[in-house]
Amino acid sequence: MKSEATQEELQAGRGYEALFVPAVFAPWPAHLVDGAAVREGSSVLDIACGSGVLARAALEATGKSGRVVGLDPAPGMIAAAREVEPQIDWVLGSAEKLPFDNGSFDCVVSQFGMMFFQDHPKAAYEMYRVAKSGGKLAVAVWHSIDKNPAYRDIVAVLDEHVSPEAADALRLPFCLGDPDQVAGLFSQAGFDNIEIKTKVEQAKFPSSRTMVEAELRGWLPLFDIFLSEEKIGEVLEKSDAKLMKYSSPSGEAVFPTSGYIITAQKSE
Ligand SMILES: C[S@@+](CC[C@H](N)C(=O)[O-])C[C@H]1O[C@@H](n2cnc3c(N)ncnc32)[C@H](O)[C@@H]1O
Structure with missing residues (x-):
């Protein structure tokens, strides 16, 4: 995977952070931080972190004693995320092949990235693999x-x-508008206590x-x-x-x- 962002990719990442994050994505991290029970001292992995809006919310909840990692395959997103919050560990990588040991994280979260994964069962299994025993998962997906x-x-x-x-x-x-189908992927990966909650938030563009x-x-x-x-x-x-x-x-x-x-x- 290419590691350095070109100037064009960095501009695209900055543009996403400046326009789409406040317009669409900013209201959602609270649901995921709550859903994955992120608390002071937690270790958290944000998969498909984009420019980092959810990882930043997780960092606020974990405080300095926690550890937050944001992962995304787009170098421009990772570079833009690092500019906004250098304290988080930003990693280039994809959901299907997470570069972490088994049982690394208390909380695994992902916000509106799953629809773009190439291999959903593999990604669900990877999320399971890197979670600690007793670890929590929270994933946001758009309805149809x-x-x-x-x-x-x-x-x-x-x-x-x-x-x-x-x-x-x-x-x-x-494209993943069927919540039961997505819940089935996590069940097959090994997760228990699976719950689905619908949420509606307002988007606001200039x-x-x-x-x-x-x-x-x-x-x-x-x-x-x-x-x-x-x-x-x-x-x-x-x-x-x-x-x-x-x-x-x-x-x-x-x-x-x-x-x-x-x-x-x-x-x-
Ligand atoms: C709509 S953005 C969401 C970003 C961020 N979670 C947010 O809420 O602002 C979708 C992200 O999924 C990432 N993505 C696409 N394919 C991926 C994959 N296979 N593994 C991990 N992330 C992926 C993209 O690079 C992009 O940053």
Whole structure:
């Protein structure tokens, strides 16, 4: 795995931290810190840590006597995370092959990364392997796109005005919408006391244009989908009409996002 982030990757990581974290991800770490019972002195692994919003919340809960590790395969995310909080141990790696010994962590957490893992059973088993006996797991996953209507609206615009491939790229984060299926993966990996809780949090972007443009310019290129300026203008115009219903009086786009938190334990 490549270790040094290019300047472009670092900018992408910083951009994620500056826009997406406050807009979408910031309300969720509290559920995971609570779900995995992170407390003073805990050792915590945050898998798919991105720019580190959950790992930072875990550090607040563990205090100086704990140990927090954030792991992600994207060098730009890891570099951006390190800039924000150098005290956390930031590690490049993937969920399917965790570079840690068996039984290393009291708490294993992961927020909205699981949908992107290549091998879900393997990742679930790796989470089990690195947890200590009695260790806790908390994982956040988006519900299906039907329960996330603002994204369903943008997907409809992409389907109609760009391509099925572009629409599918935006559907991907919502591909694990069946909580029982995901719970089954953790059960097969060996975890006990599995619980699923639905949570709804408000997302808030500076405007609907900011939100859609970030997807068009930031997300689609990850799938080798590059739109012309003319096409971007057309999609923004069409989505303005669809997303108007989420506009606050001050012009922000405010809408509910629905996910579920799976918690579980590795038996003593
Ligand atoms: C939507 S971001 C979530 C980041 C962070 N947890 C948050 O809440 O802001 C998804 C993250 O999953 C990471 N990811 C993708 N595939 C992965 C894999 N196989 N193993 C671990 N992380 C992965 C990506 O690099 C990205 O940082």
